[in-house]
Amino acid sequence: MHNYLDFEKPVADLDSQILELKRISADEGSLDVGDDIARLEKRSQDALVDLYRKLTPWQKTQVARHPDRPHCLDYVQRLITDFTPLAGDRYFAEDLAVIAGFGRFDGAPIAVIGQEKGSDTQTRLKHNFGMARPEGYRKAVRIMEMAERFAIPVLTLVDTAGAYPGIGAEERGQAEAIARSTETCLNLKVPLVSVVIGEGGSGGAIAIAAANRVLMLEHAIYSVISPEAGASILWRDAARARDVAQAMKITAQDLKSFGIIDEIVEEPIGGAHRDRDAIIGRTADAVRRSLRDLSGLDGNALKAERRNKFLAMGRDLKI
Structure with missing residues (x-):
């Protein structure tokens, strides 16, 4: 069932x-x-x-959050061979909300960074529901810099409601860690491909998604703030989340039309959770195409293309 x-x-x-x-x-x-x-x-x-x-934007939000939807580790286990996870940010601690390491995709070396929500109560608590702390983003920076050093492309899998908003995270520099991770993405001289596989929430998502190619699953969402948080700020009523979801243009179709993302990966009828093999296979094909398109560019060209792409967002935008 x-x-x-x-x-x-x-x-x-x-x-x-x-x-x-x-x-x-x-x-x-x-x-x-x-x-x-x-x-x-x-x-x-x-x-x-x-x-x-x-589907309405609010219904897509529900699909993106479906508990049975495949998460980061599902993609890593099926797409990446010889995966070796690396732990710790070399400053404070390990953050299990962020999975990071090196492996092989189609036999070629690749660095993988992703947010893992967990699939049951135990693993959700273990991975903090995919909400990273500063050390998670500093670990991501460490992996990206290592990948650049060895000329290895980077794949990121985005699935988070947002960065962890706890007091401890703020004390340890959450905003600075997110900004540093975003900066590292923009400055990389190796191909960077990001896939929004579920929720792409706020700075917690963009910190690993400022990529050459941003792919998004058909029923995923990508937003500056969660609909519930937006409703609480605007109307002090989280129950109006569906109104905010409609107004914020958070669906893959809207974002593709605005040039925020580059490609939509079609999901099986009924959502990714109804056919995991199909959606993971389609995602692999899309990543493969993106890496192939970027393979002919040198480091400076990759960096320039990425930065120009993000600087161009919002210019002459007609909503």
Whole structure:
């Protein structure tokens, strides 16, 4: 059974009927309900296609946050061979919200940095729900600088509601760490490809996503602030998050039209969580294309292209 989102109730009802018919068929044995099951399965699939064809920004936010959606480590385990994680920022501590290390993609060396949310209560607590502290961003800087030293391209996987806002993180220089990580991205002289696989929240995302190519999954979101936080600031009412999601233009389709991202990776019908193999394979293809496009540029050209791309954002923008 899937974990159904609120707006998926029509599909959930149909799938429940299908399961009940299958149970009855198994219990009764001689009862032939194959045609009924096939008819309901088609109705369920058609309903799913119809729902996902016209998702609102708030519904896309729910899909991006789905607990079964593949996370950073899922992509690393399936795409990166010989992956060796590196720990610590060489200043304070290790931050398990950020996964970073080196491995091979299609047999070639690559540095990987990603935010890991965790998939159950234990791992979510372990990875702090993907919300990095300053040491996580300083670890990211360390890995990027090492990758540049050895002329190794960098892949980042973005999936965070934002940087961790705790007192300790602020005391240890959260804003400075985010700014330094963003600066390092912009100054790298090796190819940098970022993929927003779920939530791209605020500075916590841009700190590892100021890339030559920014890819975004079809139902991911990318925003300057979470819809709930934006609603709390504007109206002191987090319940108006859906209004903020609509106003902020946080979907991949909006951001592609504004030139904020470079490519949308199509998700399976019903979201990435319904077919992990398919979405990870499509993401691999998109990363492969981006790395191939960047392979002919030298270090100075890569840096100049990246900086010019971000400096151009917002110029002559018509909303």
